[in-house]
Amino acid sequence: MEQLRFIDLETHTAAENMAIDEAIMLSLEKGEVSPTFRLYRWNPSAVTIGTFQSLKTDGNVDFCFLQSMKTEVDVEFCRAHGIDIVRRVTGGAAVYHDREGDITYSIILPQGHRLAPPDIPESYKMICGGIVRSLKILGIDAAIKQANDVHVGGKKISGSAQTRRHGCMLQHGSILLDLDVTTMFSILKVPPSRIREKVTLGLEERMTSVRQLLGKQISFDSMRNALADGFSEALKVELVPGSLTREEKRQATQLLANKYVTEIWNFLR
Numbered sequence: 001m002e003q004l005r006f007i008d009l010e011t012h013t014a015a016e017n018m019a020i021d022e023a024i025m026l027s028l029e030k031g032e033v034s035p036t037f038r039l040y041r042w043n044p045s046a047v048t049i050g051t052f053q054s055l056k057t058d059g060n061v062d063f064c065f066l067q068s069m070k071t072e073v074d075v076e077f078c079r080a081h082g083i084d085i086v087r088r089v090t091g092g093a094a095v096y097h098d099r100e101g102d103i104t105y106s107i108i109l110p111q112g113h114r115l116a117p118p119d120i121p122e123s124y125k126m127i128c129g130g131i132v133r134s135l136k137i138l139g140i141d142a143a144i145k146q147a148n149d150v151h152v153g154g155k156k157i158s159g160s161a162q163t164r165r166h167g168c169m170l171q172h173g174s175i176l177l178d179l180d181v182t183t184m185f186s187i188l189k190v191p192p193s194r195i196r197e198k199v200t201l202g203l204e205e206r207m208t209s210v211r212q213l214l215g216k217q218i219s220f221d222s223m224r225n226a227l228a229d230g231f232s233e234a235l236k237v238e239l240v241p242g243s244l245t246r247e248e249k250r251q252a253t254q255l256l257a258n259k260y261v262t263e264i265w266n267f268l269r
Contacts, residue, residue, distance in 0.1 A: 004107075006239035007038040009224045014046035014084035014097070015260035016252070017104070020244065021170055022089060023252035024108045029166040032247060035113065037231060037239055038106045039224055042097040046084035047073055047187060049266070050092040050161065074187055083187065087266045090161035090172065096187055101178030101209065103223050105130075105231070109169050115235060116169035121147040124162065127171050127235070131158050134175075134230025138222075140213050148173070155208035177223050179209040 012020065017040050027033045073094055078085055097104065107127060109116045116123050124147040131150045135142040135157070142158075145151045150158035160173025181203045210218050232239050244252070259265045 001236065001238045003034070003238045003240045004235075005034045005036045005242035006228070007036060007242060007244065009039040009041065009103070009220065011041040011043045013044070014042055014048060014086040015256055017042065018048070018086055018088060019252040019255040019260045020248070021106050021108065021172060022255055023244070023248045024106075025166045025168045025170055026251055027245065027248050028108055028110060028168050033245060034242075035109045036107070036242075037237075038108075039227060040104050040106070041099070041220065042084070042102060042104070043099050044082050044084055045099040045102075045183070046086060046097045047078060047094055048097065049073070049085065049087045049094050051087060051089055051163070052091055077186055081183075081186075085266060086260055087268060088161065088172075089165070090163045090170065092159070092161040095159065095174060096184050097174060098178065098180050098183065101176060101180055102174050103177055103220060103227070104172060104174045105227060106170065106172035107231075111164060111167055111169055113169070116164075120162065120164075123169065124148040124160065124171070128158075128160055128173070129234040130227070130231035131160075131173070131175060132230075133234040134226045135210070137226045137230050138210060138214065138218065140210065150175075152208055152213060155206060157208050157210070157213075175223070175227070176207065176209040177218065177220065178211050179207060181207075 021038070024033065024036050024038070028035065073085065075085065115126050125144055128144050128148060128150055132142045132144060135150070135152070140152055142150050142152045148160045148162070149156055158173055158175045160171055162169065162171040184203055210223065228239055231237070
C-alpha cells in the first residue's frame with residue numbers, strides 16, 4: 001500500500017500552522033521528504049483569510065462555513081479577544097478556527113500524484129472522501145457537496161481549500177468538532193438588529209458539528225483516530241508516523257518571521 005508521512009495531531013498558532021504547511025511543500029518540491037498528511041489544532045483561536053480575500057473591503061466570508069455573506073472580519077474584536085488572523089496560501093473565504101471546536105487536516109502531494117490529478121474538482125472529491133469516511137466511522141452519514149464541502153443533512157460540517165504551487169498540491173480543511181455561533185457571529189462586522197438576527201439564524205441553520213450530531217462529547221483524540229483511519233481507508237494509503245525534518249523546521253521558522261506574522265502579508269489587500 002502507498003505510504004504517506006503522518007505528522008500526528010499538534011497544536012500551534014495560526015501563523016505557525018500556515019508556515020509549517022508551506023515549509024512541507026518546499027521540502028517536497030526538492031524531493032527531500034515524502035508526501036505528507038498532517039493533523040493540527042489552533043491555539044489561540046484564529047481566523048484564516050483566503051489568499052485573494054480582502055480585509056479592507058466587503059468580501060465573501062465563510063465563518064466556519066457560512067458562505068456568500070457580504071461582510072468583513074472585525075479585526076478590532078479579534079485583537080481584543082486574542083483571536084489570531086492569518087492569510088492562507090489557499091483560496092476561498094475566511095474561516096473561524098475555534099481552539100476547542102476545530103480540527104484541521106492538510107495533505108501535501110507532488111503534482112501528478114494520483115490524488116492530485118489536473119482535474120481539481122476530482123482531486124477535491126477524492127481527498128474529501130477521507131472526511132466522509134472519517135465521519136462514517138463515528139456514526140455520521142455525510143456527503144460531499146460542491147466538490148470541497150462536506151454536509152450532513154443539508155448542513156455544512158467541513159470545508160477545504162487547495163493550492164498548487166512549488167510543484168505540489170496542498171489541500172487543507174477543517175472539521176467542526178463543536179460549534180460556537182456566538183463567537184463566529186461576533187467576528188463578523190454585521191449591521192445592527194434585524195440583519196444581525198438573520199446572520200445568527202443563518203449560522204445555526206446552515207452549519208453543524210460532530211458533537212451536536214452525536215449528542216455527546218467527542219474528544220479530540222477520538223476525532224483524530226477517526227480522521228487517521230478514515231483518510232487511510234478512503235485514500236488507500238498507509239499513514240507512517242513521522243516528524244518535520246530539521247530543514248522543514250528551519251524553513252517554517254523563516255516563513256513565520258518573514259511572512260505569516262507580518263502585516264504586509266496578512267493585510268495584503
